[in-house]
Amino acid sequence: MAKLFETIGKVGFGLLVAGGVLKSALFTVDAGHRAVIFDRFQGVKEEVVDEGTHFLIPWVQRPIFFDCRSRPRNLPVITGSKDLQNVNITLRILFRPVADQLPRIYTSIGEDYDERVFPASVMKGLKSVLARFDAGELITQRELVSRAVSEDLTERAATFGLILDDVSLTHLTFGKEFTQAVEAKQVSQQEAERARFIVEKAEQQKKAAIISAEGDSKAAELIATSLSDVGDGLIELRKLEAAEDIAYQLSRSRNVTYLPSGQSTLLQLPQ
Structure with missing residues (x-):
């Protein structure tokens, strides 16, 4: 047992x-x-x-x-533009490794490949691209700048066995001095536009006054011509029309008594 x-x-x-x-x-x-x-x-x-x-x-x-899934990463960078302006920019990327190149990635870079590649090589590419544009172009041609950054970084990442599914500029600001200069320029442009508007308004008012005066003069001339043609008949007609209007208004008023012409104001009271 x-x-x-x-x-x-x-x-x-x-x-x-x-x-x-x-x-x-x-x-x-x-x-x-x-x-x-x-x-x-x-x-x-x-x-x-x-x-x-x-x-x-x-x-x-x-x-x-x-x-091997796409993962996001935000990379803040301070660099210079073509006209030597300080640029604060935040780059957002979606990245993933190429599956077939994982042995090479592990051997040459390591498991923390994103911490080794992006802060160095990708940031270098971003700075080189931004140095091609001046501050004004970075503002007005942002889509072009973003496309140039995407093309450059995608090419750089491919050398390390990485794929960038998306590259976008999410934040873009400039130094304090440049921002103040842009604001001052905008204010001066607005003041210039206002002054030009005031001048144009005055010119239009002047033209309107001249046209109005010419119209009044023409109207007076036409009236004088018509009066000289018809004589005093038109004036008498206007007097009759005015007298008729006055009589009509007085007849409608309760506080006014109308006395026929030739009657005594004593209403023919007994003597």
């Missing part, structure tokens, strides 16, 4: 050890990730391991995992 228990114990221990070895020989690559295998005798293998569960040799081999 003792030998039976001893045998069962050995078998259980063997199964336990085998289970542990089997578990250590398995590894899982999550969705959106890839892995490269480091072998103690052969170094980093060229094969890239896809998603799923895979085998390896315990102790001899070790998996290194990489996230």
Whole structure:
């Protein structure tokens, strides 16, 4: 009986050890990730391991995992423009590694490749592109600047085995002196526009006054001509029309008494 228990114990221990070895020989690559295998005798293998569960040799081999999904990163930079103005700019990029080049990336750069590549090489490219434009062009031609930055950085990132899915300039400001100069220029332009508007308004008012005076003179001339043609008949007609209007207004007023012509103001009271 003792030998039976001893045998069962050995078998259980063997199964336990085998289970542990089997578990250590398995590894899982999550969705959106890839892995490269480091072998103690052969170094980093060229094969890239896809998603799923895979085998390896315990102790001899070790998996290194990489996230191959697009990830954002904001990079603030202070640089100079073509006209030597200080530019504060924030660059936002979406990046991911090229899966087939993960062994080279791990061997030449390391797992923290984004911390090594972007602050140095990408920033150098950004500064070289911005140095081609002056401050005014950076404001008025922002789309062109963004496209030039994207093309340059995409080419630089490809040399490190990286893909830039999106490159955009999210923040762009200038130094205090330049900002004050731009504001002062805008104020002076607005004042000049206002002065020009006032001058144009005065000229238009002058032209309107001249046209109005010419119209009044022409109207007076036409009236004088018509009066000379018809004689005093038109004047008498206008007097009759005025007298008729006055009589009509007085007849409608309760506080006015109209007396026919030739009647006494005493209303012919008895003497």
